[in-house]
Amino acid sequence: MISLDQLAIGQKAIIESIETDVLPLKLIEMGCLPGNEVSLLYLAPFRDPLYLKVDEAHLAIRKEVARCIMVKPFGDD
Numbered sequence: 001m002i003s004l005d006q007l008a009i010g011q012k013a014i015i016e017s018i019e020t021d022v023l024p025l026k027l028i029e030m031g032c033l034p035g036n037e038v039s040l041l042y043l044a045p046f047r048d049p050l051y052l053k054v055d056e057a058h059l060a061i062r063k064e065v066a067r068c069i070m071v072k073p074f075g076d077d
Contacts (some may be wrong), residue, residue, distance in 0.1 A: 002073065003051065005066035011069035014038075015054075022068045031055045036075040038071060 001016050013038050023032065031054040032038075041058070042051040048063040 001070045003067045004038065004040075004052075004071050005047070007038075007071065007073065009040055009043060011036060011073055012039040013073040015069060016072050017070045019068040023044050023065065024038040027059065027061065027065070030057045032061060032069060035077075038069075 002013075004013075004015075007013060015032065015034050017034055017036055018028070018032060020028070036055050038052055038054045040050060041053055044051070049060045050063065050066050052059045052061065
């Protein structure tokens with residue numbers, strides 16, 4: 001498992017765990033939940049913020065928030 005901020009552009013992963021005490025409620029409501037698919041679409045300069053697709057929602061989140069979301073990239077067994 002890696003944190004969400006370590007994904008490469010275009011890479012897909014499954015959310016494994018989240019730190020609910022740190023993650024804003026709005027992100028949880030928009031689908032940042034364990035078991036959902038996430039992919040990194042774009043990075044702003046200095047890799048912050050990250051532009052993601054979580055299921056069918058498009059989100060931009062700060063790098064510090066992305067570190068609180070642990071994912072398992074596709075193809076990792």
